[in-house]
Structures are given as structure tokens and as C-alpha cells.
Amino acid sequence: MNSYAAVLFFSTNYAIWTSRVLKKHNIQGKMIPIPRHLSSDCGYCVRINAADADTVTGLLKSNSIEYDRIETIS
Amino acid sequence: MKLQDDIIYFDNAATSFPKPDGVAGSVLRYINAVGGNPGRSGHEKSFEAGDILFSVREKCADLLGITNPMRVIFTLNATDALNTAIKGLARHGDHFITTSMEHNSTIRPLKALEDAGIIELTVLQCGTDGFVCPDHIEDAIQENTRAAVINHGSNVAGTVQPLGAIGSLCKKNNIFFIADCAQTAGIIDIDMTGMNIDLLAFAGHKGLYGPTGTGGLVISDSFDYSCLSPLRHGGTGSLSDSIEQPGFLPDRFESGTPNVAGIAGLLEGLSFIEDIGGTAKIRSHKRDLVDYFFSSAEGLDGFRALNSSENIQTGVVSFNIDGSESAETAMVLSDDYGIMCRAGLHCAPLAHKTMGSFTHGTVRFSFGIFNSRKEIDRALEALQDISERVGS
Numbered sequence: 001m002n003s004y005a006a007v008l009f010f011s012t013n014y015a016i017w018t019s020r021v022l023k024k025h026n027i028q029g030k031m032i033p034i035p036r037h038l039s040s041d042c043g044y045c046v047r048i049n050a051a052d053a054d055t056v057t058g059l060l061k062s063n064s065i066e067y068d069r070i071e072t073i074s
Numbered sequence: 075m076k077l078q079d080d081i082i083y084f085d086n087a088a089t090s091f092p093k094p095d096g097v098a099g100s101v102l103r104y105i106n107a108v109g110g111n112p113g114r115s116g117h118e119k120s121f122e123a124g125d126i127l128f129s130v131r132e133k134c135a136d137l138l139g140i141t142n143p144m145r146v147i148f149t150l151n152a153t154d155a156l157n158t159a160i161k162g163l164a165r166h167g168d169h170f171i172t173t174s175m176e177h178n179s180t181i182r183p184l185k186a187l188e189d190a191g192i193i194e195l196t197v198l199q200c201g202t203d204g205f206v207c208p209d210h211i212e213d214a215i216q217e218n219t220r221a222a223v224i225n226h227g228s229n230v231a232g233t234v235q236p237l238g239a240i241g242s243l244c245k246k247n248n249i250f251f252i253a254d255c256a257q258t259a260g261i262i263d264i265d266m267t268g269m270n271i272d273l274l275a276f277a278g279h280k281g282l283y284g285p286t287g288t289g290g291l292v293i294s295d296s297f298d299y300s301c302l303s304p305l306r307h308g309g310t311g312s313l314s315d316s317i318e319q320p321g322f323l324p325d326r327f328e329s330g331t332p333n334v335a336g337i338a339g340l341l342e343g344l345s346f347i348e349d350i351g352g353t354a355k356i357r358s359h360k361r362d363l364v365d366y367f368f369s370s371a372e373g374l375d376g377f378r379a380l381n382s383s384e385n386i387q388t389g390v391v392s393f394n395i396d397g398s399e400s401a402e403t404a405m406v407l408s409d410d411y412g413i414m415c416r417a418g419l420h421c422a423p424l425a426h427k428t429m430g431s432f433t434h435g436t437v438r439f440s441f442g443i444f445n446s447r448k449e450i451d452r453a454l455e456a457l458q459d460i461s462e463r464v465g466s
Contacts, residue, residue, distance in 0.1 A: 011312040011325045012113035013144060016121070016128045033116025043311050044116040064142060066322060 003050040007060070008034065008068040012043040018056075019046055021063050027052050038071055047073070082449045084415045087229050087257060087390050087440030089279045089286055094346035097339040101285060104338035111331055113311035126338050131324075133344040137353075138255075138274060138292050139265035145293040147327040148337060152256035153179040154305075155275035155291035158327060159252045160184060160223060162302040163273075168220035169194040171249075173206045174428045175233070176225045178421045179275075180254055184223065194218070200428050203385060204233035212243045221250035221272075226264075227257035230425040230436070231381045232364075232390030234262055241270030250297075256280060256289075260347055261356055261388050272297045281356070282347070284340025287333050299323060306330070356443050360389030363441040363450060367391060370454050375461045380429055380436050392429075392436035395457060397464035400435045407437075411456040415439050 007029075009015050015031055022029035030047045038045075048056050053070055060067050083091045104126065110119030112127050131143035140146075149155040160183045164170070170184055170193050181197075188195040196214045200206045211222055222244055227234050237253055244251035252273045255264060260281030266274055271294060278288025293299050300321065307319045308329030320326055347353065368383040368391075376396030395403055404417035418435040419426050426432040439453065 010320065010322050011310070012124060013128065013131075013324060016124045017143065020128065031116075031121050043113055043314075044121070 004047050004073050005050045005053050006032070006035065006038060006071050006073045007046040007048060007056060008039060008071065009043075009045065010066065010068055014065055014067060015044055015046050017063075017065055018060065018067070021059055021065065022046070022048070022056065025055075025059060027055060027059075029056075035073060038073070080412045082411075082413045082445075082452060084413060084439040084441060084445065084449075084453065086442035086445075087280065087388070087420075087438065088416055090281065090283050090442050092444060093285070093339070094283050094343060096342040096346070097283060097285065100342040101335050101339040104335050108334075108338070110334075111311075112334060114331075123334050126334060126341060127332065130337050130341050130344065133341070133348075134276070134290060134292065137264070137344070137347075138259065138276070139267045139269075140292060140295050142295055142323075144323045145295065145297075145299075147291040147293065147324050148332050149275075149289045149291050150287060150333075151279070151289040152254065152275045152277040153289075155289055156180055156223070156252070156254055157183050158291050158305045159273040159275060159302070160221075161187065161305060163221055163250060163252075164193050165220070166192055167218055168192075169196065169216045169218045170220055171196045171198065171211055171214050171222040173198045173200050173224060173235075174424045175200045175204055175206065175228050175231070175235070176223070176422070176424060177229055177254065177256065178423070179256065180223050180225060181424060193220075197424070202429055204228055204231040204381065204425070204429055206235055206240075208236060208239045208243055211240060212247065215247050215249060219247075219249045221252055223252040223254065225254045225257075227255070227262060227388045227390075228422070228425055229257050229390065230392055230420050230422045230431075230438070231429060232386035232388045232392075233381065234258065234387045237264070237271060238269045244272075245270040257388055257390070261353055261360065263353055266292060266294050267296075273302070278336070278340045278343070282340060283343030285336040288336040288340045291327065293323070299326065302327075304329070350443070357387070359443055360441055361387075363445055363447070364389060364391060366447050367439070367441075367450050367454070370450075371457065374454070374457055376464070377457070377461070380431055389441040391439045391441070392431070393439075394431075394434070394436055395461050395464065398460055400437045403437045403460060406460055407453075407456055411452070413453055413456060
């Protein structure tokens with residue numbers, strides 16, 4: 001079974017931006033509603049493979065995309 | 075009632091018409107097939123709506139010379155963006171500098187702040203050719219000067235101010251630079267970073283070919299936006315557990331559901347500019363039409379242009395026919411010849427005062443990418459008739 005991580009943002013605009021960047025780099029990323037146990041916010045986050053977390057962090061930084069945190073999810 | 079085919083539209087400085095193929099379809103597609111409120115819900119329709127907004131932010135950032143698409147803030151129009159920039163920066167006791175070529179979209183918010191005793195205002199007198207001397211801006215800077223607010227392209231005269239030179243001196247003197255690019259975005263090349271523009275207002279429905287109700291405020295990559303207060307507060311889809319306005323972009327300045335239908339149309343308008351070869355292609359077409367118009371119009375009896383052809387860079391030609399008031403000329407052009415243009419003061423009384431056409435105003439032809447020499451021929455014939463009719 002795949003292990004996933006959720007990239008959480010302060011604004012959904014950044015989730016869309018991140019999805020675009022991941023797609024450009026052929027990294028799997030899916031927009032999903034934010035799991036309730038992670039945040040009470042009403043928006044969405046980007047679900048990635050946990051194994052890609054370091055690469056994704058690097059891309060977020062190199063593109064100056066502000067994000068909240070990355071959490072492992074099942 | 076004239077057939078649509080008989081209509082000549084020379085009012086592109088007010089709003090561009092017709093819109094490129096695809097603009098109306100894109101609006102319709104959003105309404106009929108996408109729907110969804112961007113950033114508000116976690117379903118596919120919401121994502122798709124958010125994606126449309128992001129695409130436009132990215133294209134605008136690219137067009138206007140910034141790297142971070144989140145610094146493109148959607149507004150109702152350029153006026154709304156200018157109000158956000160001016161009122162957001164103004165603090166009690168600040169001094170602002172502007173020019174006598176401004177549109178009321180700039181002058182009125184500044185004047186309102188001055189009348190309320192919040193700011194001091196210097197309105198620099200431009201030459202009768204419509205140009206501001208950058209040195210005069212520098213001379214007007216005081217200890218408490220907060221910003222210079224400068225119109226890029228005049229909606230009255232078609233002149234374009236030297237934003238690069240003005241930006242350099244604003245930076246050197248440590249004051250903010252707000253540029254009103256309502257008439258130039260999509261026509262004149264703008265590089266906010268290279269021109270040291272801090273805040274830029276654009277209209278989505280003029281040179282960018284989107285529907286009315288679209289526009290934006292662009293914040294430069296280096297501008298510390300924490301010193302800019304939002305004009306509105308409200309729901310953003312983010313930090314929903316907080317009753318405080320988010321501090322990050324674009325949410326800080328985008329409260330309430332945006333005009334996604336209009337912005338979907340704007341996306342097609344921006345794509346159109348790319349597809350036809352960029353702003354250079356649009357400029358050269360407008361240049362050709364202005365030159366073509368002047369080459370014949372100058373021979374008309376009683377024709378008086380407000381500005382010389384070589385100073386016009388945005389396809390805007392202001393003139394009068396001796397013996398016919400501007401409003402009368404425009405009415406005859408519309409009623410008898412199907413030519414749509416705008417007469418009067420064009421919401422820019424100071425610009426008309428500067429150029430000597432206050433209070434009578436001018437007839438304004440503003441050419442667009444879909445206008446042709448053939449249409450100008452028809453307009454010239456109409457002007458010839460009017461000129462003869464009034465006995466000039």
C-alpha cells in the first residue's frame with residue numbers, strides 16, 4: 001500500500017500552483033479536500049507520495065511557493 | 075436600427091469590442107460546464123475554477139514583468155485597483171504626487187483623501203503635449219512623500235509617459251510608484267521589475283480583451299505588501315477558523331467570490347494576444363491606423379487634432395471639427411453613419427485642461443486590433459460630410 005503525504009497551504013491558490021509545478025516535473029500530486037484531522041479549514045491540499053516529500057519540498061522552495069507544512073497521511 | 079455589420083466601433087479605449095473569438099465561449103463554458111467557487115470547496119468544479127484564475131494570474135505576471143503569480147490581484151476594473159493601491163498606502167500626514175494628465179480613477183480617490191485631511195496632494199502640471207517631466211516629480215518630493223501615482227497612457231491624448239525614468243527616480247528617492255496602466259496593458263511593453271513599478275493597475279476589458287468587470291492590481295516581487303491595507307475584508311476560503319483577514323497573497327486583497335466567468339473570458343483574451351504575435355503586433359496595427367487616419371484627416375476643412383500623430387502610441391485620436399461641438403459630432407457619427415466613438419471630457423477633466431480642450435472636450439476615436447483602413451475611409455467620408463454641413 002502506498003504511503004501518502006499531504007502538502008498543506010494557507011490558501012488554496014497555492015495548492016493549484018503546486019499541482020501545476022508537480023505536473024510539469026512528472027510528480028504525482030492530487031488535489032484533495034483537507035482531511036479534518038489536519039485542519040479545520042474548508043479548502044484543499046495536495047496529496048503526494050510520501051517518498052516524493054523531499055523532492056516536493058525542494059520544488060516548493062525553488063518556486064517560492066509558500067506552504068504551511070507536509071503531513072504523512074494514510 | 076442598423077445591422078451589426080454596418081457598425082464601426084472606434085471606442086476601444088472605453089472597452090474593446092468586438093472581443094476575440096473564444097472569449098464569449100469561455101465565459102459560457104465556465105457558466106454552463108465548470109461552475110464552482112474557486113478555493114471554497116474540495117471538489118473538482120472548485121479546482122477547475124481555481125485553475126482558470128491561476129492561469130490568468132500566470133499570464134498577467136508574465137505580461138507585466140513579475141515572477142510570482144500570487145501577486146496578481148483580481149479587482150473589478152482598473153479604478154478598483156487604483157483605489158486599493160492609493161487608499162491602501164495612504165496614512166495620515168502622507169504626501170502624494172500625481173499629474174495633470176490623470177483620469178478621474180486616480181484624481182478622485184486622491185482628492186477624496188486630501189479633502190478628508192488625510193493626505194497632502196501635489197498635482198504636477200504637464201506640458202500641453204501631455205508629457206510629464208520626470209525632473210518635476212523629483213522636485214516635488216517632500217520628506218513625507220509616500221508615492222507618485224502616474225498615468226501610463228492617456229485616454230484622452232494617446233500619449234505614453236516614461237515609466238522607466240519615473241520609476242528610477244522614485245526608487246532613488248525611496249517613494250512608492252503606482253502606475254495606472256488601464257490604457258496600456260496589452261499594447262505597450264511593461265516590465266514592472268525593470269521599471270521599478272511597485273503597484274500597477276490594469277483593466278481586463280480594454281487592451282487585454284476580457285469582459286467588463288475584470289481588472290487587476292499587480293504587486294511587484296519586491297514590494298512589502300504588509301504596508302498596503304486591504305480595501306475590503308471578508309471570506310477568502312482560507313483560514314476559515316479565524317475572524318482576521320489573512321495576511322498572505324492574493325487572499326489579503328481578494329475577499330468574496332471573484333468574477334470567475336469574466337476572468338475565464340479574460341484568459342482567452344490574453345491567449346489571443348499571444349496567438350497573434352504579442353503586443354508588438356497590436357502596436358504596429360494601431361500605429362498604422364493612426365498614421366492612415368491622420369494622412370487624410372489633416373486635409374479636412376476645420377479638422378483640429380488635439381495631439382500630433384507621432385505622440386500617439388495607443389491608437390487614441392482626439393479631435394474636433396470646427397463649428398460642430400464634440401457631442402454633436404459624435405451623435406451624428408453614431409446616428410447617421412453607425413460610427414461609435416466617445417465625445418466630451420472622457421472622465422479626465424485635468425487632461426483636457428492640460429491640453430487646452432476644457433470645457434468643450436473632443437471627439438475620440440480609439441482604434442483597436444479589429445479595425446481596418448476601410449473603416450477609417452468610411453469615417454473620413456463621414457467627417458467630410460459633417461465638415462461640409464457645418465460650413466467649415
